[in-house]
Amino acid sequence: MTYIKYFPVVMLLLALGCSKDFIEKEPLVGTQETVFYQTEEDAIFAVNSAYAALQFEMSGAGHFRWFWGDIMSDDSTKGGSGPNDVNDLLLLETFAGPTNTDLLESEWRADYTGIYRSNVVLQKVPDIEMDETLKARILGEAKFIRAYFYYQLVTIFGDVPLVLEPLAPSEYQIGRTPKAEVWAAIEQDLREASEVLPFRSGYSAANTGRVTKGAAQAMLLKALLYQQKFGEAQPLAEEIRDSGEYNLSERYEDIFTQEGENGPGSVFEIQYMNASGGNWGYNQQNEGTFTNVFQRARGQFEGFGFNIPTQEFVQEFEPGDPRLRATVFSEGDAMGDRGIFTKEATGGFPHDYYPKKYFNNASEAAPFGDQAPNGLSNDRVIRYADVLLMLAEAAYHNGDEDTARAAVNAVRARARMSATQPVLLPIASTGPNLLQSIYHERRVELGLEGHRFFDLVRQNRAAEVLADEGFTAGVHEVFPVPDSQIQATNGEIVQNPGY
Amino acid sequence: MKRSLLFCLLWLCIGTTGFAQMTVTGTLTDATDGEPLIGATVLVKDSSTGTVTEFDGSYSLEVPDGNAVLVFSYTGMQTVEEPVGGRTTIDKALSSDAELLEEVVVIGYGSQKRSQITGAVGVVNAEELTDGANVRVDQALQGKAAGVLVTQNSGSPGAAALLRIRGISTINDASPLFIVDGVRVEGIDYLNPNDIETVSVLKDAASAAIYGASAGNGVILITTKGGKFNQVGKVSYEGNFGIQTVGRKLNLLNASEYALIQNEAYVAAGNRPLPEFSNPAALGEGTDWQDAIFGDAPMASQQLAFSGGSETSSYLVSGNYTLQEGIIGADIGENKSRFERYTARFNSNHKLKDWLNIGNRLSYTNFNRNALAENNQFNSPVIRALNIDPVTPVFKNDGTYAYSRYADTDIANPVNAIEQTYNTWTNNRVVGNIFAEIEPIKGLKIRSDYAGDVSFAREDIFLPRFDLSRDTMLSDAPAAEKNLINTVVANRYIWTGWQWENTINYTFNVAARNTFNILLGTTARANRGNVTGASGTNLPNNDPDFAFINNTIDLENRRSFGYVFEGAGSSIFGRILYDFDDRYNITASVRRDGSSRFGPGNRFGIFPAASFGWNITNEDFFNVEQISRAKLRASWGVNGNDRIPDFQFLTVIQPGQNYVFGPTESITNGSTPITASNPDIKWEESTQTNIGLDVELFDGKVELIADYFNKKTIDMLYAVPIPFHVGAEPGIQNIADMVNTGWEFTANHRNRIGKIEYNVGGNVTFTDTEITSLGNGAEPIFTGRIQSANANAIKTDVGLPLAAFWGYQTDGLFQNQAEVDAHAFQNKDTAPGDIRFKDLNNDGVIDSEDQGLLGSALPDVTFGFNAGMKFMGFDIAVGFYGTAGNEIYNNTTRYDFIYVNRPNTVLNRWTGEGTSNSEPRVNIEDPNQNARISDRFIEDGSFLRMRSLELGYNLPAVILQKIRMSKIRAYVQGTNLVTWTNYSGYDPVIGQVNPGQGLEIGIDYGFYPTARGFLVGLQAEF
Secondary structure, eight states, rough: OGGGGGHHHHHHHHHHHHHHHHHOOOSSSSEEEOOOOOOOOHHHHHHOOOHHHTTTHHHHHHHHHHHIIIITTTHHHESSSSSTTTTHHHHTTOOOTTTTTTHHHHHHHHHHHHHHHHHHHHHHGGGGGOOOOHHHHHHHHHHHHHHHHHHHHHHHSSSOOOOOOOOOOOOOOOOBBHHHHHHHHHHHHHHHHHHOOOOGGGSOGGGTOOOHHHHHHHHHHHHHHHHHHHHHHHHHHHHHTSSSSSOOOGGGGGTHHHHTTTTTTEEEOOOOOOOOOOSSTTTSSSOSSSHHHSSSGGGOOOOOEEEEEHHHHHHHOOOOOOOHHEEEEEOOOGGGGGOOOOTTTHHHHHSSSSOTOOOOOOOOOOOOOOOOOOOOOOEHHHHHHHHHHHHHHHHHTTTHHHHHHHHHHHHHHHHHHOSSSSSSSSOOHHHHHHHHHHHHHHHHTTSSSSSHHHHHTTTTTTHHHGGGGGTTTTTTTTTOOOHHHHHHTTTTTOOTTTT | OOHHHHHHHHHHHOOOOOOOEEEEEEEEEEEETHHHHTTOOOEESSOOOOOOTTTEEEEEEEEEEEEEEOEEEOTBBBEEEEOOOOOSOEEEEEEEEHHHHHHHETTTEEEEEEEOSSOOEEEEEEETTTSSOOEEEEHHHTTTTTTTEESSSOOTTTEHHHHHEEEOOOOOOOOOOOETTEEEOOOOOTTOOEEEEEEEEEESHHHGGGGHHHHHHHEEEEEEEEOOOTTTEEEEEEEEEEEEEOOOOOOOOOOHHHHHHHHHHHTTTEEEEEEESSGGGGGOOOHHHHHHHHHOEEEEEEEEEEEEESSSEEEEEEEEEEEEOOTTTSSSSSSSSEEEEEEEEEEEEEEEETTTTEEEEEEEEEEEEOOOOOTTTTTTTHHHHSSTTTTSBBBBBTTBOOOOOOOOOOOOOHHHHHHHHHEEEEEEEEEEEEEEEEETTTTTEEEEEEEEEEEEEEEEEEEOOOOOOOOOTOOSSSSGGSSSSSSEEEEEEEEEEEEEEHHHEEEEETTTTTTEEEEEEEEEEEEEEEEEEEEOOOOOOGGGGGGGGOOOOOGGGGGEEEEEEEEEEEEEEEEEEEEEETEEEEEEEEEEEEETSSOOGSSOOOOOOOOEEEEESSSOOOOOOOOOEEEEEEEEEEEEEEOSSSSTOOOEEEEOOOOOOOOOOOOOOOOOOOBBBOOOOOEEEEEEEEEEEEEEEETTTTEEEEEEEEEEEEEEEEEOOOGGGGOBBBEEEEEEEEEEEEEEEEEEEEEEETTTTEEEEEEEEEEEEEEEOOTTTOOEEEEEETTTEEEEEEEEOOTSSSEEEEEEEEEEEOOOHHHHSSSSSSTTTEEEEETEOTTTSSSSSSGGGGGGEESSSSSEEEEEEEEEEEEETEEEEEEEEEESSEEEEOOOOTTTTSSSBBGGGGGOOOOOOOOOSSOOOOEEEEETTTTBBGGGGEOOHHHHHHHEEEEEOOOHHHHHHHHHHHHEEEEEEEEEEEEEEOOSSSSSOOOOOTTTTTBBEESSSSSOOOEEEEEEEEEEEE
C-alpha cells in the first residue's frame, strides 16, 4: 500500500506541469489583428467597416444630419411626443445649448469612429500585397470617408483634434487643432481621393454605393464653399458638371422614392436597407435608418413625429411649386397607404405639416425585427442639384452671373417638369437679387435635406435669419464641445467661446 | 413499524454470533423537549452488534463486556459515544444536529470548529433556509447573515437574486463566488433549497483567499445534504401549496380625474382640451389597469427524500417539484409568467477500505421559465399598466383587446402585450462530482475530486401576428398594438465546464498542545459555451404550438448565428492552520491563480492571507463565569477579480461592421478592431482587513459577534471612458480604486423556560463605500438612463458614494411671478406653479452646473432579525429584514409622454398661490422641465419587511407511534406579509436591470413586485 501515497503526488505534479499551456486560449470568434490585413478581401472588409460608420445616426443618442441642418434652422422644429421627448434637441434648437448633451456627444463620437476606421485602413492596407489599382481605390475611399467626417466635425464644432492615424494610449491627451489645419487636411484627402477614385460609371453594379470621383469632387466643392473659396470652387463644380456623370432627368418627386435611390442625380448617398434585423441601440448591426420612423407622424402613422416643417418654410415655396408637395405633407394629404393626415390620426398633435422626403409607405415596412427603426431610405447627402446650386453661388461671387443663372434655371426647369401649370419660370435677376434667387432656390430645392443651418452659417446670414430663435453671432455658428471630452482630456480640449 | 422489526430481525441473525456477557438497558430522549426517540440506533462500537429503540425510546442490548462503548445515533441528532463502564442502565438525551453544525463550520477545503475560526464566516443552516416560500437558494439567504445583502432582482418567478457580501466592493460584477460541494459553479439556479445542509459565507479576505483570484466579492460555500453512516433508512416528505397576490396597489388617477388633469394640462399650454373630455365626471372610474394585469397565482412544491447509511455506505436520494406562477398575467393566457423546476439528487459516500473513501454528488435539474418583459421602462407590463390612460377599456365591444387612442409607441395595452408573449426558457443542467480520498497514514488525507457541470438550454420565442385595429383594412392601431408578421426565434445554448481538484491535507500534533493542519492543492478548470440560434418570419399558422422555423414561408428572412467562448483557470494553493492549546489559532494561506483572461505577462496572480484568533476564555487568567466563550479575531488577505470579457489583452478584428452595396442592397461585411486592446491588463486586487470578536454568554444562551472590516480594491478593471477622438471603444484597463468599510453585528439568544423553547436573533451591517480614484483624467461614469428625463440619474466619481444619484435639487414651487423673476433663470416660459431648482453655483442660470448629489442607492444599514418559539408541539417563527439610508429613483411615470396616467398625488397640484409647494402645475409642454432628474423623484428606500411568518404543529409522539411515523408536521406560512416603507412604488426592494452592470442600481424601472404569499404545508418522516 505504501506506493499508493505517491500516486496523488504524481497527479498533482501532472496538473502543475500542464497548467501553463492549458490556460492559453485563443479567440475562436473574431480574428486576431496579427493574422488580418493580409489579403485583398481583408482590405475590402476593412474599408467597408469605415462605410458602416456613415450609417451611425443613433449611435448612443440621435445625431441625424437633419437634426443639425434642419431643426437648428428656420425650416423645421423638433416635434416628437412633447417637449420632454429629446429635450436637449429643443434646448439646442433655441440656442440655449447645453454643453453636456449626449446628442452632440454621439455626433462627435460617431465621427471619430469613422475617422479611426479610415485611419486603420490607411495604416494597414498599404502593406497588403494586392492589386494596386484596387488598393489605390480603397485608400481613396478611406480618405473620402475621413474627410467626410472631418467636414461634419469642423462645421458642427469648429476646431477639433486632428487625428490622422490610430492613436497609442500615450497620445490620447491632445487638444483641438485650428480649423484651418482641419480644412487643409479635408481638402488634401479629397483631392487625393478624387485622383484615384473611379467615376460612378467606372464601378460595377455590385459596388453601387461606394464613393466616386464625383462624390470626392463634390465633397471638396462643399468644403471650398464653406470656406468661401469661390475661385477654386467654380472650376471644380464645372468639372463635375461637365463630367457627364450626373443629370437632372428624374422627376423631382421621384428622387426620394425607393426607385429613386442612387438615381441619375445622386452624387453621394449613405446607403440603408430595411431588412438587416437591426434594432434600437448602438447601431453597428443595423443597416436601416431611423430617419423614416423619426420623421413619420405619430398616431396611426406609427412614427415619432420629429422634424416638423415651419409655416415660414412652407411659405418660401413659390405658388404652384410642385416641390412643396414632394417636401411636406399638409392636412388632408394621403400619407402613403397609411391613411389620411388629420390631426386626430396623427395623435392629436397640433402640427400642420410633416416632412415627406424620408417618408416610407406601410407597404415598404421592414419585415424583421422591430419594424419601426429599420428604415430603408438612403440619405441623399449630395445631389447634383446641390452641385449646380453650389456652382451658381460660386459663379455669382466670381462675377459670372450667366453661369449662376444657368445653373439655377436648370434646377428650376427640372422642378417644372412635375407641374401642370406654368410655374417656376426661368430667373433673369442680377446682382444682389440674383444672390437672393440662388438662396431661395437652395432652400426650396434642398429643403429638409440637412443643409439649411450650415448654408446660413457659411453665407453669414444665420444671425439675421435665426435671430428669433436665439442665435448669437460669434457663438452659435458652432455647437458646444461635449463637456465629457473636455474632462476626458483634462482640459486639453477647451470649450467654444460663448458656451 | 415493519421496517424496525425487519431491522431487528436482521441484527438478531448477525448479532447472536458474539458472547452475550451483559445487558444494557435505557431510554433515549430528545435533549430539547425530553420526548422519547423512537427508532434511534444503538450500536456497540467497532462491532456489528446493535438495536433500535422502541416506541417509548427504550432499548435493551447485550454487550460483550463492561468495557464496550455504545454509539447512539438518530437522524437530525448528534451521534454520541458512551463507554458502558460496567453500568447496566444508560439513559441518554441526544442534542439536535443543528447545534452540532454551529460548532463545526464549513470553510474552504475543509471544516473547522467554530472556536478555531480566525476569519469572518457567516453560517446559515438547513432549517433557516426553508423558512419562507423560497424557490431559490439565494432568496433563502435574505436577512440571515450579517454582511450578506440579498436583493430580489425581480418578483417574477424564478428570477435570480443579487447577492452582495459586505456591500459593493467593485464597479464590476460584484457577485460572490459560489462553491457547491467543492465545485465552482456559475449560478445556483439549479439548486433546490430543501437539498441544502448548510451555507457558509466567507466574508473576509483571509477566509476567502484560499479561492484566490475569484474570491474578491466573497465566497458562498454550499453543502448539500447527504445520508449518514449507521443510520436507519429514512423517508421524508414535504409538500406545500399556496397562493400569491400583489402586496400593494398604487393609487392612480381614475378616468374622470385623468380627463380633468389632461384638460388642465392642455389649457395651460395654450391648447384646446380634447372634446371627448369635456365632461370628465361622465367618464367615471374607467379601467383599473393594475387589476387587469395582476392576479392570484398559485405556487406549490413537493419533495421526497430517501436517506440512510450502513457502516460503510451512506446515501441520499431526493426529488423535488416546484412550481411558481407569477402574479402578473396570472389570469391572462397560459404560462406567461411562471417557473417550474424538477430536481433530482443522488449523494453518496462509501468507505471501501480503512484508508479509502469514495463518494459522489450528482444533481439533475430541469427548469422552465416563462418570462414577461420586466424591469424595463419601455415595455414592461408594470410600466404600461401604470402609464396607460384609464379611459381606454381593456376590451373593445366585440371582445377583442382595445388600444388606447392617446397612447402610442411604448405604452401599449398591457393585457394584450402579456397575451401575445410566448417566451420559454428551458434548461437541463447536470452538476456532479466524484471523489476518492485515501488516508495512507493517520491524519493524512489525499483527495482527488473531478466535477462536471453541463447545461443544455433552449430559448424559444414566438411573436404572434395580431392587430388591435378597429378597422383592420385601415390598420389604424399604433405600431406597438399590432404585429403584422409573426416571428419565431429558437436559440440553443450548451455550456460545459469541468474542474479537477487534488488536495493533500495533513493534520498532526507536535507535542501535546500544538495541532497543525496543512493543506496543499491544485485546481484546473475549463469552461466552454456554445450558442446557436435561428429565427424566421411569417408563419401562416399563428398558433404558438406550431412555431417552428420550418413553418416560416419567408425563406430569405431565415437567419442564424453561432459562436463559442472558452475560459480556463489553473491554480495551486496551500494553507496552514495552527492551533496552540485551543488558545491561539493562526491561519496562513496562499494561492497562485492563472486565468486565460490575461495576457502572457500577467496570467498569474498570487493571493496571500493570514489570520489570528485568540480564545481568551481558555486562558488561565480568565475567570468570568457568565462568559462561556470570548474570542478575538484578526485577519488580512488579498483577493482578486477577473470578471471581465475574454481576450481584452488581444486586438481582435470584429466582423459584422456591415454596409449595404449594390442595386439589390446586399449586406457586405466590414471588419475592424472595435476595441482598443490593453496587453498589460492584470488582476483586480482587493485587500481586506477584518477584526472580530465572538462572545458567548451564559453557556451559549447568548451569542454576540462583532466584526469591523476595511476593504481596499485597487486596479479595478473597467472600460473607463477615453476621449472619443481615439475612435476605438475603450478597452478595459486597471483603472479605479475604492474603499469599503463597515461594521457587522450579530446577536442570538436561545433559551428554554419550562416547556417553552424560544430563540431570538438579529444581525445588522453598516457599510460605507467610496470611490477613491478613477484613474488619471478619467471622467465620471454616468449610468442609469431615465427615459422620461432623457438623461442619466447615476454618477460615479471620486469622493461620491458608489452609484450616487445626481441631478437638480428642488426648492419648492414658485408661488407667483415675483418669485420666478427673483430666482435664477430656468426657462423663458417658467411660470408660477413650476419647480424652483436650486442655483448651486449661484450664477443666476439653472443649467447642468447646478446638479448635485441627491442620494445613494446603497443602504447605510442592512439588517435582519428573527424569532421563534416552540411549545407543546406548536412552533412559530418570524423573520424580518430591511435596509435603511438608501434612496430610490421612482421612474415609473413616463413624463416624456403627454398622455400618461400618473399617481393621484397630482390631484394636489399647484393651482394658484399657496395651493401646493411640492406638486407642480400640470402643462403638457412642461416648459420648466419639471420632469428633469431631480430630488422630486428621489424617495427614501428604507424598509422593514416581515419576510416570513410560520406556524407549525408537530403531532405528538404518542400519536406518531400509532401510525408508525417519526414526524408529522403541518404548517401555515406567510411570506412578505407586511412591508413598512415610505416608498410610494410597489416594492422598495429594487434590483438591477442588468446584474452585470453594478452601477445601475436603485432605479425603479417598473420592477416586478415581490408577491405576498400564503402557504399550507405538510412534512412527514418515517
